[in-house]
Amino acid sequence: MTDTSNVAVLDDDMDFAPAKERAGAKAAAWGGRGLTVGIGVAAVLTAIGIALWAVQLSGGMVQTAMRNLDSWGLYITMFMFFVGLSAGGLIISSVPKAFGIRGFGGISKVAVMSSIACTVAAIGMVVVDLGQPLRLWELFAYSNLGSPLMWDIIVLGTYLILSCVYLWAQVRAEQGKVSHTALRVISVVALVCAILVHSVTAWIFGLQQGREMWHTALLAPWFVSSALVCGTGLVMCVAAALRAAGYLALDQANLVRLAKLLAAFVLVDLYFFGCDLLTEAFPAAGGLAVVEMLTAGPLAPFFWGEVVLCAVAAVICLVPSLRTTPLMVAAGLCAIVAILCKRVQLLVGGFQIANIGLPGPVGPMTVTGWESGMAGAYQGMVYWPAPIEWGVALGVVALAVLVFLLGVKFLPLRPQD
Amino acid sequence: MVDKRLAIVVDTKRCIACNSCAVACKIENNLPNEVWWNRILNVGGSNMDSPSGTYPNLSMQTITLSCQHCENPACVKVCPVGATYKDPETGVVRQDYDKCIGCRMCMSACPYTGVRSFNWEEPGYHVDFAVGDADVVPHQKHTVEKCTMCWHRLAKDLQPACMEVCIGRARFFGDLNDPESEVSKLIAKRQYIQLLPEMGTKPSVYYLV
Ligand code: SF4
Ligand code: SF4
Numbered sequence: 001m002t003d004t005s006n007v008a009v010l011d012d013d014m015d016f017a018p019a020k021e022r023a024g025a026k027a028a029a030w031g032g033r034g035l036t037v038g039i040g041v042a043a044v045l046t047a048i049g050i051a052l053w054a055v056q057l058s059g060g061m062v063q064t065a066m067r068n069l070d071s072w073g074l075y076i077t078m079f080m081f082f083v084g085l086s087a088g089g090l091i092i093s094s095v096p097k098a099f100g101i102r103g104f105g106g107i108s109k110v111a112v113m114s115s116i117a118c119t120v121a122a123i124g125m126v127v128v129d130l131g132q133p134l135r136l137w138e139l140f141a142y143s144n145l146g147s148p149l150m151w152d153i154i155v156l157g158t159y160l161i162l163s164c165v166y167l168w169a170q171v172r173a174e175q176g177k178v179s180h181t182a183l184r185v186i187s188v189v190a191l192v193c194a195i196l197v198h199s200v201t202a203w204i205f206g207l208q209q210g211r212e213m214w215h216t217a218l219l220a221p222w223f224v225s226s227a228l229v230c231g232t233g234l235v236m237c238v239a240a241a242l243r244a245a246g247y248l249a250l251d252q253a254n255l256v257r258l259a260k261l262l263a264a265f266v267l268v269d270l271y272f273f274g275c276d277l278l279t280e281a282f283p284a285a286g287g288l289a290v291v292e293m294l295t296a297g298p299l300a301p302f303f304w305g306e307v308v309l310c311a312v313a314a315v316i317c318l319v320p321s322l323r324t325t326p327l328m329v330a331a332g333l334c335a336i337v338a339i340l341c342k343r344v345q346l347l348v349g350g351f352q353i354a355n356i357g358l359p360g361p362v363g364p365m366t367v368t369g370w371e372s373g374m375a376g377a378y379q380g381m382v383y384w385p386a387p388i389e390w391g392v393a394l395g396v397v398a399l400a401v402l403v404f405l406l407g408v409k410f411l412p413l414r415p416q417d
Numbered sequence: 418m419v420d421k422r423l424a425i426v427v428d429t430k431r432c433i434a435c436n437s438c439a440v441a442c443k444i445e446n447n448l449p450n451e452v453w454w455n456r457i458l459n460v461g462g463s464n465m466d467s468p469s470g471t472y473p474n475l476s477m478q479t480i481t482l483s484c485q486h487c488e489n490p491a492c493v494k495v496c497p498v499g500a501t502y503k504d505p506e507t508g509v510v511r512q513d514y515d516k517c518i519g520c521r522m523c524m525s526a527c528p529y530t531g532v533r534s535f536n537w538e539e540p541g542y543h544v545d546f547a548v549g550d551a552d553v554v555p556h557q558k559h560t561v562e563k564c565t566m567c568w569h570r571l572a573k574d575l576q577p578a579c580m581e582v583c584i585g586r587a588r589f590f591g592d593l594n595d596p597e598s599e600v601s602k603l604i605a606k607r608q609y610i611q612l613l614p615e616m617g618t619k620p621s622v623y624y625l626v
Contacts, residue, residue, distance in 0.1 A: 061537050072521060126520075135519075143497065144499045149495060149520060150497040209617060354530045356480075359458065360531075
């Protein structure tokens with residue numbers, strides 16, 4: 001590591017003193033009933049989710065819509081999505097500290113808290129997808145270190161711990177207990193880990209030669225860029241919401257800077273998308289089927305949804321006169337939903353094209369829409385979640401919200417005066 | 418002792434798509450309802466007797482599809498706990514139900530559509546007694562399974578059950594590392610195809626054409 005001790009780290013929270021004073025008066029009365037109700041609702045939804053998960057395990061995963069030919073579904077889609085969401089907070093928070101550039105106002109700690117919550121959700125989504133969650137310990141006893149899933153479990157665990165350490169270090173640094181150099185080192189490590197986490201998640205899919213749509217070297221950098229898009233979108237929405245709630249003061253200039261950043265990320269992501277589509281389609285071989293499936297086939301709503309939402313987000317963020325708070329929040333939401341569409345395309349797209357599509361015996365465990373035979377099952381989207389999957393997934397999301405709200409309530413995440 | 422490379426050779430010219438091998442597999446391994454480790458795919462259409470082509474140039478073409486026991490198996494590489502693994506002495510790709518955590522990583526990885534199946538519910542059976550060989554490992558809910566090359570029979574020096582019942586005598590089994598074996602000789606003198614060779618998995622199932 002190079003010598004960082006003589007480089008001053010700019011503290012995010014020093015920048016905007018007047019704004020902070022304004023918020024000061026409101027702050028005293030903050031954290032009231034609304035938050036408690038929110039925590040209560042999240043807790044109840046989490047409990048319902050856990051109950052549904054128990055139903056899924058005892059009655060069998062036959063209650064989900066997943067089947068042998070589309071063996072992953074909503075849970076793994078949401079897993080990809082939440083891994084991505086978790087990026088934004090950590091990166092927005094650590095990049096300024098790691099590189100000693102100006103931060104984004106007092107949102108650093110809240111941003112990391114949102115990362116932690118999203119990582120919890122990502123891990124939760126994998127766990128509810130397992131057929132034998134009680135055998136999770138085997139991952140550590142019999143680890144096959146060659147498996148991308150194993151890498152992901154290791155990196156994701158490290159990432160969660162590191163995010164917590166990073167948050168703790170920020171709090172301690174404000175109290176003067178942790179030096180800025182130490183904080184800077186932690187933020188660099190956290191940043192590297194964040195990039196790793198997305199790459200490794202991409203490799204779960206991208207290293208599989210058996211699925212045309214997934215098998216591309218671009219997938220890892222693309223996952224990073226998509227993560228930056230939806231992560232930045234999330235931070236913008238959270239920051240604006242917390243400001244509206246009077247939790248923290250945030251200078252409009254910082255929101256605008258986030259929006260500009262979002263625009264850049266969206267454009268990079270779209271660029272990758274274009275590169276990938278061209279490379280798939282150009283040889284007019286197997287990849288053409290993938291492109292047709294996306295642009296005109298069963299996944300078209302999600303494909304065009306992503307493209308349009310990304311375009312809307314980019315336009316809002318690039319045109320100065322459009323950068324009002326409501327529109328910027330809308331851009332953030334567009335970015336998040338766009339990446340969700342992307343995740344659906346990736347997951348369902350991987351199963352939508354069967355390598356060996358010859359007709360054979362089809363039964364209720366073969367494929368989701370088995371009643372109409374193989375051809376019928378692949379007519380529309382090969383997979384669409386069953387009610388129990390929505391319920392369990394909602395429970396996991398509620399758990400993440402619960403973690404976040406508890407953090408907001410009990411941890412010193414607000415900018416220090 | 419030299420390691421074996423056990424392989425299956427199917428003569429598609431002799432296969433009459435009678436489904437006997439699929440049924441033998443089902444019974445021998447006491448497969449739960451809706452589980453088929455070996456399936457007969459008909460090139461001509463979803464009806465088992467539909468021909469392919471247009472009249473009068475019709476032909477019957479079928480492929481029996483089960484785990485290809487790949488020399489370079491995609492499934493083994495991705496299993497996080499080593500529940501699916503290759504037996505070094507025989508080349509058979511095996512599955513340990515007790516270890517499988519049900520992540521279904523292997524099902525995504527395997528290029529051969531549908532050869533792996535997951536028990537989406539508690540295994541159920543149409544008859545209330547176990548059929549087939551007593552040495553077959555019991556099936557488990559929420560774990561992945563597939564063709565074992567009749568591992569329990571190999572242990573007794575028997576051929577897989579699907580070999581014995583084939584009416585057209587279209588199925589052959591043996592060690593490809595032994596140049597004198599029937600399978601080695603067949604693929605030496607006949608033309609064959611392998612499924613999805615471009616995937617690089619090097620399947621151990623050969624289809625004579
Ligand atoms: S056919 Fe599929 S399941 Fe069987 S060894 Fe090859 S990759 Fe594995
Ligand atoms: S489902 Fe079982 S066999 Fe397949 S990768 Fe997961 S643990 Fe391994």
